[in-house]
Structure formats: C-alpha cells, structure tokens
Amino acid sequence: MTAVQENQDAVTIDNYISGDWRAPSAGERMPSLNPAKRGEIVGMAAASDLTDLDEAVKAAESARGAWRKLTGAQRGALLFKAADLLESRMETVGRAMTREMGKTLGEAKGETARGAAILRYYAGEGMRPIGDVIPSTDAEALMFTTRAPLGVVGVVSPWNFPVAIPVWKMAPALIYGNTVVWKPAVETAATAALVMQCFHDAGFPAGVVNMVLGDGAVIGQGIAAHPGIHAITFTGSNRVGKQVGQAALARGAKYQLEMGGKNPIIVAADADLDLAVDATISGGLRSTGQKCTATSRVIVLSGVYETFREKLLAKVRALRVGDGLDAETWLGPCASAKQYETVMRYINKGIEEGAELLTGGKQPDDPALSEGYFVTPAVFDKVTPSMTIAREEIFGPVLALIEARDMAEAIALANDTEYGLSASLYTRDLGSALSFIQETDAGLVRVNAETAGVELQAPFGGMKGSSSHSREQGQAAIEFYTSVKTVFMKP
Numbered sequence: 001m002t003a004v005q006e007n008q009d010a011v012t013i014d015n016y017i018s019g020d021w022r023a024p025s026a027g028e029r030m031p032s033l034n035p036a037k038r039g040e041i042v043g044m045a046a047a048s049d050l051t052d053l054d055e056a057v058k059a060a061e062s063a064r065g066a067w068r069k070l071t072g073a074q075r076g077a078l079l080f081k082a083a084d085l086l087e088s089r090m091e092t093v094g095r096a097m098t099r100e101m102g103k104t105l106g107e108a109k110g111e112t113a114r115g116a117a118i119l120r121y122y123a124g125e126g127m128r129p130i131g132d133v134i135p136s137t138d139a140e141a142l143m144f145t146t147r148a149p150l151g152v153v154g155v156v157s158p159w160n161f162p163v164a165i166p167v168w169k170m171a172p173a174l175i176y177g178n179t180v181v182w183k184p185a186v187e188t189a190a191t192a193a194l195v196m197q198c199f200h201d202a203g204f205p206a207g208v209v210n211m212v213l214g215d216g217a218v219i220g221q222g223i224a225a226h227p228g229i230h231a232i233t234f235t236g237s238n239r240v241g242k243q244v245g246q247a248a249l250a251r252g253a254k255y256q257l258e259m260g261g262k263n264p265i266i267v268a269a270d271a272d273l274d275l276a277v278d279a280t281i282s283g284g285l286r287s288t289g290q291k292c293t294a295t296s297r298v299i300v301l302s303g304v305y306e307t308f309r310e311k312l313l314a315k316v317r318a319l320r321v322g323d324g325l326d327a328e329t330w331l332g333p334c335a336s337a338k339q340y341e342t343v344m345r346y347i348n349k350g351i352e353e354g355a356e357l358l359t360g361g362k363q364p365d366d367p368a369l370s371e372g373y374f375v376t377p378a379v380f381d382k383v384t385p386s387m388t389i390a391r392e393e394i395f396g397p398v399l400a401l402i403e404a405r406d407m408a409e410a411i412a413l414a415n416d417t418e419y420g421l422s423a424s425l426y427t428r429d430l431g432s433a434l435s436f437i438q439e440t441d442a443g444l445v446r447v448n449a450e451t452a453g454v455e456l457q458a459p460f461g462g463m464k465g466s467s468s469h470s471r472e473q474g475q476a477a478i479e480f481y482t483s484v485k486t487v488f489m490k491p
C-alpha cells in the first residue's frame, strides 16, 4: 500500500513500522498545510503517541541483528535501489515538497536529486575501508581497528530540507549497520512518506527503517528519552537541540546536533561586486532564507559600501515572489504561519531598534498572493552589531547590511556571534583570504562562494553554538554512526 496518493486532495499519511504502513494507535491526525494557500491541507499525518514509538523501536531492535550481519555491499545494493527510485520520482517528491513547505519546484527537485546522490555516496561506503592496522609492540600480535554499528539510531529532522537532511542522516546510519527510527517534521510529512516509500520499494527488510510521525514534544522528545534508542541525530532549532542533547546525555546515549546559524558574508573593497551581490542573494534568499547556512549578515567594507548596496537593492527588488509551483517564481512563501510570524516580528524589531528598511519586509501587493505566508525580500541598512536582527537567527528573507572600516574589523564582526556554521568572503586578495580562513570561527569557510550549498562528500557542521561539535556527511559520518573497536590478536 502506498502512503500518499498523488492528487490535489489531502492524503492520509501513516506511520511506517516493521515494513507496513500503520495508522496511529489512538487514531489522531495532524495536518500538513500548504503555506502558499492558507487553509489548503496537503496531508493528514499520524499524530502518534508513545505506544507507536515503542512499536517502531521494537521493530528496529528485532531487525538489527540480521541487518548488521549483511555485508556492506549487500546493504549498499539496497541504498542504490532507493537512490534510483527517489530519482525516478523526483517530480512527485518535488511537488509534494513545494506544496508542503513552499520552496520553488526547481529547488525541490534539485534537493530530491541531491537525496539520490547522497544515497549513492553512502551505498559506495559499504565497500570502503573501516579500519587501520596499527603496529603492535608485540611482534607476534596483529593490532587493528574495526567499527561496530551503534544499534538503533533515532533521526529527528526539520522541514527546511525534508529530503536531503533525513537522507544524509539515515543513509550513513544504515550503511554502517544500524537500524533507524525516523521522526520527520509534520510540516513535511507527505514528502517524508514518499521518501519512506522509496526505502520500502527498494526492499529494505522489515524493521530496518521505520518512520513515526507526530508532535515534536511527544515523539521527538520520546526518541531522545527512549532507552531502546542508542543514538540520536537531530537538526533544528537551538532550543530543541539543547533539550534533545540533555535528554540523550542523561541516559548515556550518543547524540549529534545540527542547529542554527547567523552566517556572515564579507565583501572586501577589491571584490567582484557583481559576483558578491549574486552570492548574497542566492545565499541569503534562496529557499526564502530558511537554511541554517543562509547568509543573514552582509558585512561590507567602507570603500564599496554604497556601490554594493545599490547593486544589491536593484537585484533584490526584481526578485519575483510567488507560489513555488509557478515556474516564474524565484522566492516562495515562508514555510508556515509560525515562520511568517517570526520573520515579521524580526522585521518590526529591526525597525524599532533603528535599522533602516530599504526594501521589502511586507506582504506582496499582488492580491493573488494574499492567501499565503509571503514576505517580500527585506534589506536593512545601518545595522549595528548589537541589534537583534544582527544577533538572532531569523530563518527568513532578511539581509542586514553592516559597514566595516577594514578587513580586521570585518572578521571581528563576522565572529561576533554565538553561532559558527558558515562564513563567506568575497575578495581577490590572497592575503585577506588566508587571514579569513585562519581567523574565522565557522565550520564552513567559503572564499568567493556563497554561505549556503554544502557538498555531500565533505564534512558539514558548525563551531560554537551551531552544533554539538560533531560533523555530518562525507567520510565524517562514520565517526558518529559507528563505535571504534581496537582489536589486539595473538596466536
């Protein structure tokens, strides 16, 4: 049975436990809504309780013995199949994503293709080395490291990358021999079910991968606290991430948190300003600014400040806001009423604290858009480092321009934040680039490239308050999803 029928009516989205789609035990449902059309229900998702979670954990526990005994190549073959299925369903998955969280169809399909590429990357990991031989001081001994899976991994994922984020968590968990209980964000439950269907159709054995939908405070917190879950990987807000980390730590479970950002782009006086403008717009406003890697502070050197600002404004004003399913749209709506309210609160706060709103920050005039959570892209001038819009993650289409006298001040401003996820510099000067690389407190440091857009084969994660100091993706994932065993063997 498929979980989601592709039509314009609301679909019913069940849990996926032990290889079956199952209605929640209490029969409760919660809606996933279209942010471009207030009131349009995309799906009615299971509002599960802890009984459902227990069933999923039991299924994952009973599947894990056989799953870990398969070879990496056997597990990889299933991931390759899931990748092919996801790729072949790109249009359906992309449309569900756009209808549920608003990003443009082009971005949604691109993310689905990225999901397939991530699955293939980790499928290949099944055939790559997992340890080292280390010379022993005993001439008769063989000493080496190998790796063991952790057991049942809980995945708690957000709505902003509803395919890429859960896939970059589940694929490495699975290839290294763990089983999975996944709680997607309810905002993107229909998209999640389509991803899950790919795993089902690929032929994963029952119980290896399970999905439980529901309220974050019930199922997300339930995963963090569940004694049958050996490790938790989370992406979302700092507030919830801290709770998840504390619950996991309290019972000795391994955890990994990927949280917010307040990412700067520095535009040096010698930068190619046109490229820097494009990177600011793409990094700051794509996906309506709803990326943890989104550019939100634009730090511009005094010599080029006015020129850069005018070039930026001309292009931002020309961006077309609309329904992500409309091919002409560049910028979709905020993902939900809650996100819209948060963004408008920050815009008002910016004005109250004395920043100058140069453009945007309003509902679009087009009456056809009055039914969605649309905000025109906002650019603030005269932002000082102590203002709220320069300090807190907004997660919306808002850029804050900050002027710096020289490169040393620009780097100091870039580092003046509790976050440390991504930072970018536009310059032609090698010396400035090297100082920036060395002195910036961020997990992703990008020169002449935008702050967003991570590559799946490279480590991803933040410094300071942006993460639990661990890294996801690429080869780095093996550190979280496995435990090292040092083996000493003598005849």
Ligand SMILES: NC(=O)C1=CN([C@@H]2O[C@H](COP(=O)(O)OP(=O)(O)OC[C@H]3O[C@@H](n4cnc5c(N)ncnc54)[C@H](O)[C@@H]3O)[C@@H](O)[C@H]2O)C=CC1
Residues within 6 Å of the ligand: 156, 157, 158, 159, 160, 183, 184, 185, 186, 214, 215, 216, 217, 218, 219, 220, 221, 222, 224, 235, 236, 237, 238, 240, 241, 243, 244, 258, 259, 260, 261, 291, 292, 339, 342, 393, 394, 395
């Ligand atoms: N780093 C990132 O990529 C993301 C950052 N955010 C930030 O968080 C803000 C709020 O967005 P939300 O969707 O409310 O994020 P959130 O942190 O509440 O949600 C992320 C995930 O955690 C779950 N969750 C919620 N409460 C939980 C709890 N008590 N225990 C365990 N899991 C729980 C949610 O159901 C979802 O699956 C955004 O405005 C943005 O600033 C949100 C989503 C992604």
Ligand SMILES: O=C(O)CCC(=O)C(=O)O
Residues within 6 Å of the ligand: 160, 161, 165, 235, 290, 291, 292, 293, 451, 452, 453, 454
């Ligand atoms: O920039 C990207 O591609 C990834 C962003 C991300 O991981 C996030 O927003 O959670």
